[in-house]
Amino acid sequence: MFKILVINPGSTSTKVAIFEDEDEVLKEKLHHSVEELNIYEHVVDQLDFREGVVREFINKAGYSLHSFSAFIGRGGLIDPVPSGTYFVDELMVDTLQKAKNGEHASNLGGLIVYRLSQETGIPAFIADPVVVDELDDIARVSGHPDFERRSIFHALNQKAVAREVAAQVGKRYEDMSMIIAHLGGGISIAAHRKGRVVDVNNALDGDGPFSPERSGTLPMTQLIDLAYSGKFTYAELRRRIVGRGGLVAYLGTNDAREVVRRMESGDKYAEEVYRAMAYQIIKWIGKMAAVLEGNVDFIVLTGGLAYDNKYLVKWIKEKVEFIAPVKVLPGGDEERALAFAALRVLKGEEEPKRYSEVMSKKGVIV
Numbered sequence: 001m002f003k004i005l006v007i008n009p010g011s012t013s014t015k016v017a018i019f020e021d022e023d024e025v026l027k028e029k030l031h032h033s034v035e036e037l038n039i040y041e042h043v044v045d046q047l048d049f050r051e052g053v054v055r056e057f058i059n060k061a062g063y064s065l066h067s068f069s070a071f072i073g074r075g076g077l078i079d080p081v082p083s084g085t086y087f088v089d090e091l092m093v094d095t096l097q098k099a100k101n102g103e104h105a106s107n108l109g110g111l112i113v114y115r116l117s118q119e120t121g122i123p124a125f126i127a128d129p130v131v132v133d134e135l136d137d138i139a140r141v142s143g144h145p146d147f148e149r150r151s152i153f154h155a156l157n158q159k160a161v162a163r164e165v166a167a168q169v170g171k172r173y174e175d176m177s178m179i180i181a182h183l184g185g186g187i188s189i190a191a192h193r194k195g196r197v198v199d200v201n202n203a204l205d206g207d208g209p210f211s212p213e214r215s216g217t218l219p220m221t222q223l224i225d226l227a228y229s230g231k232f233t234y235a236e237l238r239r240r241i242v243g244r245g246g247l248v249a250y251l252g253t254n255d256a257r258e259v260v261r262r263m264e265s266g267d268k269y270a271e272e273v274y275r276a277m278a279y280q281i282i283k284w285i286g287k288m289a290a291v292l293e294g295n296v297d298f299i300v301l302t303g304g305l306a307y308d309n310k311y312l313v314k315w316i317k318e319k320v321e322f323i324a325p326v327k328v329l330p331g332g333d334e335e336r337a338l339a340f341a342a343l344r345v346l347k348g349e350e351e352p353k354r355y356s357e358v359m360s361k362k363g364v365i366v
Contacts, residue, residue: 002069002346005116006335007054009074009108012037014050016057019339026061027335030054043103044096044111051112071116072342073109074334075129077101079362080151083132083159083197084353085341088114088124091356101131125352127341128156130204134196139291151197152204153188154303160337161302161329162192168327169297176297179288179324181281183305183312184332185254187211189281191288199291201284206241209280212254212305215245216280247273256305256312263311278315285316289323296324306330 001020008015012034017027030053040046058065073088078095086092088110096107110126117124132155142149158180159173166173174195181189187210188203201208201217210216218241227237240249248254250273251262262270289296299320305312307330317326344350 002343003063003067004339004342004346005058005063005068005071005113006338006342007071007073007109007112008334008338009050009105009112011105014053014108015335016054017335017339018061018063019336019343021343022340024336024339028057030057042099043105043107044099046105047108047111050108051115054112065116065120066122068120068122069346070123070125070342071113072125072127072338073111073113074106074338075126075131075156076107076110077104078110078129078131078355079359080131080133081129081355081358082134082353083128083155083195085125085127085345085350086353086355086358088117088126089354089356091359092126095355106130123345123352125342125345127338128159130155132159132197134198135200136198139199149207150202150205151200152202153190153197153200154182154184154186154203154332155197156334156337157182157302157332158188158190158192158197160333160340161300164329165298165300165327177292177295178298178300179285179292179296180300180302181285181316182303182332183211183281183301184303185211185213187214187216187281187303187305189284189288191291193292199288204242206245209284210246210277212247212256213243213245215241215249247277256308260308260311274311275315278312282316282319285320285323289320294323299324299326300329301326302329303332304330 004019006017012032014030016030018025076096078092092110093114096110099107113124130152133151135151140149161180162178163173166176178192180192186203187208188200189208190197190200206214206216208216247259251259251270259270259274285299301313306328313328320326345352
């Protein structure tokens, strides 16, 4: 039996889970107050605090660090990499510590498991970080040489869901083509062709459909005019696009359940905005169908918003079922996805990658 420790840091919490083979035996979301975190200037400064919280959880649960077969953390903002499970090596640690590609709580996942690995000799991994990049070259072309489209999306959940759907129909993910729409606080819609995400919107920076808290793709000249209006600082304008866009901007809430309550109470404006979000999701699914030349085995709806079968899922299915059958796998269990990635490596079903080797092949000095 393999015991796996999963560590998934978020902005105000750290999720920790223990798996024994495929079975989740313990899971807890450890909350951190604003007061606890405000004393740290940078995310990486929280490392000792977050590690201490994880160690306390393990001790209270009655486990020894040396009893685990593997540690796996949520992948952070490393350089773009192909999909897979990665050893946490020194180059990855250096990239995360320096926040080379930006600060994010998920950066702490790799750093914590690396420390535990150094102490115990037990392997430490991350899997399918948000920067997974398998785009076709043509998908990178933006329309102006000063800009390049970037692959940043819900890779961990999308890849896990893709494998699950393939298993349900007795096929290999690598032999199928799917459109997967992760519908959460951010929305990513990807074309999966034979095991690769060949095109996807940049869900982090506001590209794609608008979502509960992101504005999505905006009219470009209007955005430029707003940027030069003198009304907003750079930080304020970014916040309007990521964090205060989408449903929040229109309705003052990022909670789709609240939007549904308003709709059912007769709020026509709330319904109009919610339908518009569905409409944009539908359009992006159509785009990805064209990328796949109509050869789509399944359209898959996942993420927290996929629980809304009464409205959002229903509206989307009505418009896209002509393309391919729609499967709905709501939620996004990141801890299970991480544990299963580590388990595939432990069972010899997947060969883990080394970040330093991947970077070396890309010409990055290591």
